[in-house]
Amino acid sequence: MLGAIIGDIVGSRFEFGPAPEEGFDLFTDDCSFTDDTVCTIAVADAVLNGKSYKDALVEWCQRYPDPKGGYGARFYDWIFSDDHAPNNSCGNGSAMRVSSIGWLFDEWEDVVEEARKSAAVSHNHPEGIKGAECVAEVICWLRHMRFSKNDVERKVQKFYGYKLPPLSDIMRIGSEGHFDSTCQETVPAAIRCLVDSSTFEDAIRLAVLCDGDTDTKADITGAMAEACYGVPDEMVERAVSYLPADMRKILCQFYQHIQDEIG
Ligand SMILES: [Mg+2]
Structure with missing residues (x-):
């Protein structure tokens, strides 16, 4: 979960x-x-504190209505709608918020089911759901060492049909004007950055x-990279300094829970 938050910041x-x-x-005054x-905090809050995914997302997003970069237009409408009905989105928002589920449920079947539920409240397009399921399941594989990082490329193609683009195709250093915001673009690219990385920091930098x-x-890459490498302490300290107290509280609760479970 911190891997996702570090990537985001x-x-x-x-x-x-x-x-x-x-x-x-990595960290400057322009970061936030x-x-x-x-949304990552909201999903963790839902699981840890028995809220519905919908209620937790609405609560946290309404509490922070204008974060740096704002929300995607359709998701913003969803947050402030009366009924919060899912809007058939395949945006990458379902995949970027799912990381805690890969840790808070043990069996991969439960991880996939909860990831699906967390996505479906807003991003109920099949690609929106698939993106969330895949990221959560990769985290589950890596943390249980069921598959190694080197197996991930083959496994996501087999189970999710994602063909990972070569890094050279997605590296666009110095180019501007493209924006990839769907699950089907972002998730395979993020997995490529994980697969080709050598450390946590390297994965974030590639993304x-x-x-x-x-x-x-970087959030999605970081979420998976945490399960693969762990997160360096100094990056945790820097990232947490950007977070308000209510978010830190959920983070503490999350890591305490993980520690108690794993022992
Ligand atoms: Mg963002």
Whole structure:
């Protein structure tokens, strides 16, 4: 979960800002948490505190109505609608918020089922649901060491039909003007960044250097990279300093829960 939040914060200043360059600073004054973190916290709050996914997402997004970069237009309408009915979205919002589910449920069947439910309240297009299921299941595989990072490419193609683009096709250093915001674009790209990475930081850097929807791509890559490598303490400290107290409270509750479960 912190892996996702770190990716979001590191990627946040490039989403609508200058294109990233190699060797960019990870944390600067221009960084902030964005909608990815708000929604990630909401999904964890739902599971940890027995709220429905819909209620928790509405509660947290209404509490933070204007994070850096804002919300996607359709999701913003969903947050402030009267009935919060799902709108057939295949946006990457379903995949960027799902990371805690990969940890809070043990069996992969439960992980996939909960990921589906967490997506379906707003992103009920089949691709929106698939993106969330896939990211949560990859986290589950990696943390249980069921499959290694090197197996992930083959397994996501087999189980989800995702063909990962080569890194050279998605690296767009210095190019501007593209924006990849669907699950079917973002999730395979994020998995490629994980598969080709050598450390947690390397995974985050690759995702940001792919440009486009930098915060969300880095959020999804970071979520999976945490399950693969763990997260360096100094990056945790820097990232948490950007978060308000109510978000830190959910994070503490999440890691306490994981620690109690794993022992
Ligand atoms: Mg964002």
